[in-house]
Amino acid sequence: MILSQAxxxxxxxxxLTDQSLPRIPGLxxxxxxxxxxxxxxxxxxxxxxxxxxxxxxxxxxx
Numbered sequence: 001m002i003l004s005q006a007x008x009x010x011x012x013x014x015x016l017t018d019q020s021l022p023r024i025p026g027l028x029x030x031x032x033x034x035x036x037x038x039x040x041x042x043x044x045x046x047x048x049x050x051x052x053x054x055x056x057x058x059x060x061x062x
Contacts, residue, residue: 003011042050 001013002009003013041047
């Protein structure tokens, strides 16, 4: 199927094909580092930013 705008083709929709290569466990080993304190509680200032996000339309950033 070809999508067009004003008679000009802009996109083609095609069916997905299966992945030809199987996933290999451990392929990215050593490329991702998780900090030792990953599961520690967040500092209060960062936690407050998640719990009380700024309404940037009505508040200024200080």
